[in-house]
Amino acid sequence: MTEEVLAPAYPLFRRPDAYHQKRCASALRNRIQRWSERRALRALLDSAEGIHSVCDLPCGIGRSFELWAAAGLSVLGIELSAPMAERAERERAALELPGRVEIGDAFDASAAHGRADLVACLRFAYYFSPVQRRDLLAALQSRSHRYLLIQYRVGNGVLGRWKSARAVVRMQRRATRAKHACPWEEIRPELESAGWSVLRMRRQSPLSDRVLILAERSARKS
Numbered sequence: 001m002t003e004e005v006l007a008p009a010y011p012l013f014r015r016p017d018a019y020h021q022k023r024c025a026s027a028l029r030n031r032i033q034r035w036s037e038r039r040a041l042r043a044l045l046d047s048a049e050g051i052h053s054v055c056d057l058p059c060g061i062g063r064s065f066e067l068w069a070a071a072g073l074s075v076l077g078i079e080l081s082a083p084m085a086e087r088a089e090r091e092r093a094a095l096e097l098p099g100r101v102e103i104g105d106a107f108d109a110s111a112a113h114g115r116a117d118l119v120a121c122l123r124f125a126y127y128f129s130p131v132q133r134r135d136l137l138a139a140l141q142s143r144s145h146r147y148l149l150i151q152y153r154v155g156n157g158v159l160g161r162w163k164s165a166r167a168v169v170r171m172q173r174r175a176t177r178a179k180h181a182c183p184w185e186e187i188r189p190e191l192e193s194a195g196w197s198v199l200r201m202r203r204q205s206p207l208s209d210r211v212l213i214l215a216e217r218s219a220r221k222s
């Protein structure tokens with residue numbers, strides 16, 4: 001497996017066990033976050049008509065594979081880090097989830113890849129600036145027959161403003177790891193200018209600054 005990096009600088013995760021420990025372990029805060037994320041994802045998945053396959057990009061360790069299995073979907077997992085992809089492939093096999101995991105770059109917009117009915121992009125887009133997100137949204141189009149399910153962070157509200165201020169301080173220390181918030185009212189125009197029509201937007205929970213968005217390829221780009 002080779003890793004060709006087209007993407008703007010963003011760290012590849014190399015320690016699947018550490019990621020699992022951080023995101024899937026049983027600390028109360030993680031459990032609440034996971035529960036609210038899943039609840040919001042299920043609600044949006046229910047609004048997507050006639051889907052049979054999902055492209056999980058980047059899939060990391062396959063954190064969401066259980067959800068795709070429960071929804072009766074097949075998966076095309078894409079991940080640029082080989083150790084993460086290997087762990088995801090093991091997770092897919094253990095769940096008997098139909099599909100495959102491949103090494104690939106989320107920013108690769110070439111036409112020759114596998115596609116799915118829905119592309120899910122979780123815990124990723126908000127690491128990039130608006131200009132970089134435009135390229136990402138275009139690349140995600142090349143993977144989707146119809147739908148996109150993507151997670152943003154909003155800068156509105158007290159919590160959002162506090163997190164945005166904290167991000168600015170962090171960015172001064174380590175430019176590539178800071179998260180970029182996008183105000184709620186700018187999300188729709190940003191997706192629309194990249195060829196996606198927004199169908200639903202849903203905050204992960206009332207206090208969360210994360211928003212899940214279900215969008216559909218707009219007619220002019222399909």
Ligand SMILES: C[S@@+](CC[C@H](N)C(=O)[O-])C[C@H]1O[C@@H](n2cnc3c(N)ncnc32)[C@H](O)[C@@H]1O
Nearest residue numbers: 007012013058059060063080081105106122123
């Ligand atoms: C924060 S994790 C999110 C993974 C998964 N979506 C989830 O929700 O658990 C981000 C992942 O993106 C991978 N990654 C970084 N740059 C990438 C790129 N250009 N293309 C594909 N994967 C990338 C990292 O190795 C890491 O596993």
